[in-house]
Amino acid sequence: MREIKIKNVNWLHLTNPEKADIEDIKKKYPEIHNVILEEIMSATVRPRVEDYNGVLFMVLHFPRFIQKSKKTISHEIDFILLKDTLITVQYDDNTLLEHFWHENKDDTIEDHYSRNPLHFLYYLLRGYFVFLLKELDQIQSKIDSIEEKVFAEKEKEVVKDISLLRRSILDFRRNIKPQQVTLDSLAIRGVETYGSSMRPLLNDLVGEYLKVWNLLENHKETLDALYESNNSLLTIKTNESVRNLNLFALMTFIPMTIAAIYGMNVFGAPLTGRPDSFWQVITLIAAITIF
Secondary structure (H helix, E strand, C coil), X not given: CEEEEECCEEEEEEECCCHHHHHHHHHHCCCCCHHHXXXXXXXXXXXXXXXXXXXXEEEEEEEEEECCCCEEEEEEEEEEEXXXXXXXXXXXXXXXXXXXXXXXXXXXXXXXXXXXXXXXXXXXXXXXXXXXXXXXXXXXXXXXXXXXXXXXXXXXXXXXXXXXXXXXXXXXXXXXXXXXXXHHHHHHHHHHHHCHHHHHHHHHHHHHHHHHHHHHHHHHHHHHHHHHHHHHHHHHHHHHHHHHHHHHHXXXXXXXXXXXXXXXXXXXXXXXXXCCXXXXXXXXXXXXXXX
């Protein structure tokens, strides 16, 4: 558990809180409801905003794209907003929050984002959305690479890449989509708790979210189009291969039938019994094949 003073705001941060940490918070901030203390003991699945007698409790999940494994993982952060204190709780190694922690020594941040805990929360969440836009830029670079391969006749090579990237975008959307409802709820409850002066900042957060969502949807539509194009090109190549196999089968069917008949050693077959019958049959098969 760490604590830092940022002008008018105390920022308390916990990583994987233990029972002793919860007891310390309970003693220091008795106004925090027991339901909140129970919630932050472990990670939760559902993002939401709740108001417990003037104490706001918010759960958000933030995706992170791992380029090496082409996989999107989720980071949960819980926020507790009191009168002059912001408590953040995380359950894994989140380097971005560490970056925010060290960055807050800057005087500029104290001057612009330390009016109240909700004001400082706006700064943190806006920074997260900027980070998410950078994550989407990584996905864009992968999409560009896949597009080049699709139209460079490397359809089979990119099938796996497309599938993995579609899974990443699906995981990204699953984390991002519920945030709009949560942020809309925060805008309502935040104004009720901290005053109407916070409404423009909270609406701005919704706008930052929509930037991320719209770019994510654009990536999804682009990748879906590439997936369809790649499948079409693979189908065309497969059809060409099947057509060539059918032609080859047709070319060999009659000669193979003639060879099978003469391989039966039956008496009375045409061209049999002559000294040059072998070459006559070979010539017949060759003529039919050429034809």
